Amino acid sequence: MKWGFQHHFSCLCFQITELCGAKRVGYFGPTQFYVALKLIAAAQSGLPVRIESIKCELPLPRFMMSKNDGEVRFGNLAELHGTKAQIPYLTTEKNSFKRTDDGDKQQETQSPTVSPLASPPSSPPHYQRVPLSHGYSKLRSSTEEMHPAPYEARQPLVQPEGTSSGGPGAKPPRLQASLIRSFSVEREPQDSNSSYPDEPWRITEEQREYYVNQFRSLQPDPSSFISGSVAKNFFTKSKLSIPELSYIWELSDADCDGALTLPEFCAAFHLIVARKNGYPLPEGLPPTLQPEYLQAAFPKSKWECALFDSYPESMPANQQPRDLHWSEKTSVKDMADFPVPTQDVTLDDKQASKNTTDEPSPKDMLEDPATPKDSNSLKARPRSRSYSSTSIEEAMKRGEDPPTPPPRPQKTHSRASSLDLNKVFQPSAPAAKSGSLPQPPALPPRPCPSQVSEHSVNSEPSTQPKPPAQPYGDFRLQEQSEQTSEAEVHPQSSRGPSQAAESSPAKKDIPYSQPPSKPIRRKFRPENQAPENQELPPTVGGPASAATMKPHPTVQKQSSKQKKAIQTAIRKNKEANAVLARLNSELQQQLKEVHQERIALENQLEQLRPVTVL
Amino acid sequence: MAVCIAVIAKENYPLYIRSVPTENELKFHYMVHTSLDVVDEKISALGKALVDQRELYLGLLYPTEDHKVYGYVTNSKVKFVMVVDASNTALRDNEIRSMFRKLHNSYTDVMCNPFYNPGDRIHSRAFDNMVTSMMIQVC
Numbered sequence: 001m002k003w004g005f006q007h008h009f010s011c012l013c014f015q016i017t018e019l020c021g022a023k024r025v026g027y028f029g030p031t032q033f034y035v036a037l038k039l040i041a042a043a044q045s046g047l048p049v050r051i052e053s054i055k056c057e058l059p060l061p062r063f064m065m066s067k068n069d070g071e072v073r074f075g076n077l078a079e080l081h082g083t084k085a086q087i088p089y090l091t092t093e094k095n096s097f098k099r100t101d102d103g104d105k106q107q108e109t110q111s112p113t114v115s116p117l118a119s120p121p122s123s124p125p126h127y128q129r130v131p132l133s134h135g136y137s138k139l140r141s142s143t144e145e146m147h148p149a150p151y152e153a154r155q156p157l158v159q160p161e162g163t164s165s166g167g168p169g170a171k172p173p174r175l176q177a178s179l180i181r182s183f184s185v186e187r188e189p190q191d192s193n194s195s196y197p198d199e200p201w202r203i204t205e206e207q208r209e210y211y212v213n214q215f216r217s218l219q220p221d222p223s224s225f226i227s228g229s230v231a232k233n234f235f236t237k238s239k240l241s242i243p244e245l246s247y248i249w250e251l252s253d254a255d256c257d258g259a260l261t262l263p264e265f266c267a268a269f270h271l272i273v274a275r276k277n278g279y280p281l282p283e284g285l286p287p288t289l290q291p292e293y294l295q296a297a298f299p300k301s302k303w304e305c306a307l308f309d310s311y312p313e314s315m316p317a318n319q320q321p322r323d324l325h326w327s328e329k330t331s332v333k334d335m336a337d338f339p340v341p342t343q344d345v346t347l348d349d350k351q352a353s354k355n356t357t358d359e360p361s362p363k364d365m366l367e368d369p370a371t372p373k374d375s376n377s378l379k380a381r382p383r384s385r386s387y388s389s390t391s392i393e394e395a396m397k398r399g400e401d402p403p404t405p406p407p408r409p410q411k412t413h414s415r416a417s418s419l420d421l422n423k424v425f426q427p428s429a430p431a432a433k434s435g436s437l438p439q440p441p442a443l444p445p446r447p448c449p450s451q452v453s454e455h456s457v458n459s460e461p462s463t464q465p466k467p468p469a470q471p472y473g474d475f476r477l478q479e480q481s482e483q484t485s486e487a488e489v490h491p492q493s494s495r496g497p498s499q500a501a502e503s504s505p506a507k508k509d510i511p512y513s514q515p516p517s518k519p520i521r522r523k524f525r526p527e528n529q530a531p532e533n534q535e536l537p538p539t540v541g542g543p544a545s546a547a548t549m550k551p552h553p554t555v556q557k558q559s560s561k562q563k564k565a566i567q568t569a570i571r572k573n574k575e576a577n578a579v580l581a582r583l584n585s586e587l588q589q590q591l592k593e594v595h596q597e598r599i600a601l602e603n604q605l606e607q608l609r610p611v612t613v614l
Numbered sequence: 615m616a617v618c619i620a621v622i623a624k625e626n627y628p629l630y631i632r633s634v635p636t637e638n639e640l641k642f643h644y645m646v647h648t649s650l651d652v653v654d655e656k657i658s659a660l661g662k663a664l665v666d667q668r669e670l671y672l673g674l675l676y677p678t679e680d681h682k683v684y685g686y687v688t689n690s691k692v693k694f695v696m697v698v699d700a701s702n703t704a705l706r707d708n709e710i711r712s713m714f715r716k717l718h719n720s721y722t723d724v725m726c727n728p729f730y731n732p733g734d735r736i737h738s739r740a741f742d743n744m745v746t747s748m749m750i751q752v753c
Contacts, residue, residue, distance in 0.1 A: 229728055250739065258726035
């Protein structure tokens, strides 16, 4: 039988044939065939053709089809598993089929076109299990399952190249793409049958990183558990219904201990993500989500590396996905470009196909429009953005945002506090005579803006004791007038009318001055009547000491609204402080009065005692 | 093997009850209900001090013409009641015990689920599957 035979490959072919033992055995059995193909791959990738080269990961050997492969493909699939009868079918179909199974071709020549279809039935049973490195039996067993969608990547390659490559002998012949794909299938042990239907349940590297980070946010130690309640709170944020969450927990907590280890947590998270993306929950935990699988696929070292490379726990969850995405961008690209080197992870084409079909739920969750190219490379179908709006990290973000602080309760009116401040300052005015207290600040006119500015000034702890005595005095007099206007004992009306001019703006403050009137009044009583002057300074000193803490009002211009806002807040604080200080002063005054009364009573008692004793 | 399996809470309301669908299920519900009295009787007979010594497996609660009712109580006073076909003479006590043990384990797994509030009806699919496996052999 003749075959296409390119001279510059002939040596190589013979070499390969020799190496794989076909020459020795005399024919190309399955093992020899696999070895030969592997050597071809090695040769094509430039590696020396040696037995050792089989052991390394090689890209698939490329073969060119010379003729219509439609029937040949399936025919080959049916046959390739074994008997020599099948192999010549490949060769005979094409003149330029540059296979190395020359020996085989030599042997099987008769009616190759017919034989292959007849031969398959016998062969398949033989080759159920083949060495893993060639994994060809899987090809056979999964021949029927080879049509699933993930193998769409296969489709473009399965193109009959009518323009036969037989002419150009530059490249070795190309097998059917399906065959190659089948090789690729076989490269992954154990996964071929079960993994394809589980595409949505396979966790990508990026998802894994995200889950690991989330785990770390909940539980710093990657090797320990997340307790049930912590996990419950966390997963409840995903807004899934409780029965669904309960079911997801049931699926993911394999050992039913009420706590989640890292792989269990990733599985649960992945299920939640899938569910949010609309995937129905599986009946059982998919094999790709089982803890053993997750542990194997991502060995502990990788976990640790991922965790150590991950972000500090203090980083809020909503930032983590974005940063994660950014950092993972290149790795994702790498994933798309090269086969992931973990043991049972798919090859590049499968990876690409998987990525196209796998829901990029992390992409959605990452809400990363800035890297569309990665999303596009990973997304086959558009993801509903509504999901991203309800993603977990958003929920967590909500949970993490601190509530806006409640508005500060206004205990007193601003005016009142300003008035209080001034009233507090007033005792210091007479005390100024004692010289122990700093001069109270000059008081601006009564209207509110001035008070505001006054408070803003007050907010600053400036000690600028340079009030003009006269304004202060006016104010003091005004205070006096206000106090006397209230239903109190002291006849200060004389002062009142005299300060009618100044009192007009002070009228507004009258209602607010009522509460402090009593102590102030009492403070002023000694001023006016000076019966208890000796006690006044100490009483004044008490409240005045608080007053000294108050800043002096100096006129300040407020240019920005922010300053006003801040100062308003500060003013309110000061108001509260002033109120408390006033209360303090009132109570001290009352205490003093009580002391005085007590002293008076004791005096009386002493005076009367000699009488009683007698 | 069982025809009906029920999980009764401490307050004597059902957390889970499931029967072989072909039969008149109300009858089984009634049987379970009446068996609760027997269970309470057995529990209280030993007295409070002997709770530790009380065995979880209560054994045959009472037989009827067609069925036998077995009981099992956990330490938290959750009761498992199982109705089996009286004609199924192949069932031994050991088998009943093992079935109750499986029930208890599954129930514990349900409790471990943080999303399960004690006192709710049990909707766990794993629990359902386990119960189905115990009941399906009737047919």
